[in-house]
Amino acid sequence: MVYPEPLQRVWRALIGRHEVVVFTLVLVISAFLSLRTDTFFTWSNLSNISRAFSWIAIAAFGESMVIIIGGIDLSVGAVMALAGLISALCLQHGFPEPLAVIAGILTGGLVGWVNGTMVGRVRLPPFIVTLGTMSITRGIAFGLTGGWPVRNLPQGFRALGQYDLRVGFMSLPLPVIFMLGLAFLTGLLMSKTVLGSYIYTLASSERALLVSGVNVMQIKALVYTLCGVLTATGGVLMTARLGVAAPTAALGYELDIIAAAVIGGTSLSGGEGSILGVLLGAAVMQMLRTGLVLLGFSAYWQTATLGTMILAFILLDHWRRQS
């Protein structure tokens, strides 16, 4: 079938935009699960899914920034756990709630800064550095609690993750509102500011930035720190939702977070990706997880499915680059 020229151009532009591809995927999965199950297309299920992927998405915003500058952060899962734990411990020691939240987020920022400094200033490979800090962070989480979870968190703190804001007939979970707010802010940072432009340029033209007098080391340190801060925000929200801070929390989440970024169109070679794409990528991932459960598959298959998805999207990215 031959379309008129302008239509073909629009079609090509739409196909060319990764966000459109992922959004289509969201629609297809939704349609499929709505037809196959009775429980998928209910407000409470959709609200639960969005709440569940909100902290993954928030961490993935940071992760995608790191990947765009040509790096990788494997410590995100452990940072989520430690940040939640630090907030919980602060609350246990009688700190006011805002202070406890800030302490948790600052912890994440600190780990991110260490990552960024090692990668930017000392020029160590990010994979090795973040593998090390992953281990250290998780170890501290275990060490601080002796392996036991911290319970009995105050109601005010738990409300951060559990409270639903009623807007008309809808009830929007608070973490989702945080996610949308942070998506807007990071999206603005990446698409409108000079820093965003440097971040996109860094992977392919680091030397050009260097000779132009841009402090590349500082940018790397800042991006990893921002990733730490965002991940820790996700971790605190997750802890508030669960009402318990366990050192084993968010185990293996680094895979989910990297998957959300990659499915959302962030190229592992750096230089490409968008916050909207990452948001949709996180949605696809959570829908897959929930969908597999609703369809009656064992939870063990989830990881395999996720891994396959990551590979498929990396392949897609590879083909697109080649063409």
Place this chain on the structure above:
Amino acid sequence: MKPLLRAVNLSKTFGTLPAVQQVSLEVYPGEVVGLAGASGSGKSALFMLLAGLYVPTGGDIYFEGRRLQCPFRARALGIEIIHQTPDLAERLDVTSNIFLGNEIGWPLVSKWLKVPNRRRMDKEAARILAQLDVHFDSLHEKVTNLSSEQRQLIAIARAMIRPAKLIIIDDPTLLLSYSFQQKLLSLIQAWQSQGTAVIFSSNNLDHLLAVTDRIIVLRQGRQIAEYRTDEAGREEIVAAMVGTTDRQQLTPIIWALDSYYRAREQAEKLRQSQLLLERDLASQDTLKRQLIDRLAEQINALDSANAALQDAQRRLLTELEQERKHLAREIHDQVIQDLLSVNYRLEELETGEVVTPALGAELADIRNTIRVLVDDLRHICGNLRPPTIDSLGLGAALQSYTHDWANRTGISVTLDLDANLGRLPEAIELSIFRIVQEGLSNVRKHARASTVQIGLRHTSPRTLMISIADDGQGLPDGFDLSTLSAKGHYGLLGISERVALLGGRLKLQNQAGGGLLIQAEIQHPRVAQSGGG
């Protein structure tokens, strides 16, 4: 005055390979320092050190008296760098690359959270590119799609978006066409006049001689020599660059070469044959070695004689000019004045009462002869020493001379003078005047021309092109300059000798439409531009 930049014993080694060894240099505000050296001499490595991109193995760099911690961000200190090959951000467009690291936008307080103001940046970029005489179809085109020359021009524009204290230029001319090379040279002069210091390296020695104040020569990573450009000779610099210490040996060769590139090539070849010869010598018997030694001595003696001859000829010409000046003054101040006073006395006699009509007519005839004599003497004086050249300069002297010549010979002359000719050193002005004089005399004697066009134009700030074109019969087939003296024709030979003694280049060729074109390119030292020309 304190130096703006000071490098002390700077060294850089890659593995076991020393790229820069113990180089020390100082650059003062408003000074242009040239860096000469063959490829692989360590120029680019030195530039990377001065640009703060390499950490030196040894030595220190001071900027405005402060010791710099390497690596440093040069642009933050007010140092701009133009590299041999431009480093551009491929995914960004022309404007963004020009403003990379210096974006204009809002809010002003935060450099990174700034939202770039594209319209202002585009406008400013267009203004700077217009200064460079370069045009892009769109400023929003990604730089990946541009030619090497366009990319280099973007890198140059980047160095121009804000005033710098020091601009380091690492031979970007390799990627630039001739007109943009000249543009860059005039930019360097403009920067210098604004008080900006410039370190400039180029493989083209003419570029260095045209704009620099000092030239530092590097060889194999070491600082070999430093010259004041106005006092340095091309052959000296080349000798330092290629490593031949015997100047006498190099001089006659350099003399014959019309460009640095050929000089370098020849010197390299010489060095190689010298090496081969030395290697050969080691295996040869003593007798042969002695023979070669004697031969070398003779060549050296010949070279000395040659150099001495050139010196003598230069002296001779100077003395000749002095003598002519003296003679012209004698004739003008003594003989002509005496003749005029005789004329005056005759006039008194003529009006006296004792004079008969016959004697009066005789006296009037004598007085007429004296007037013709005075006119002839004045003409001879003018030829001996153009009267206007000392007071009004070359331009006025040429105008006056060509006007007289045209009236005398009936051949029409067009004179095209450079608007910025200014005053040149006396010897050079006189030589140029003599070249034109000889050229015109040649036209009158041999060319059978009806018009002559004389041009005097700068091809670079320190190079002057003299051209004399006529519409006559041109050079005969099989013309050979060296046979002229045997036939007693010294005009063209005189021109060629004068040009050679000024270290210039001469070209004689028949024009397509008939007639001879004489072109002489002469270098001259920097001179103050006089307002009146």
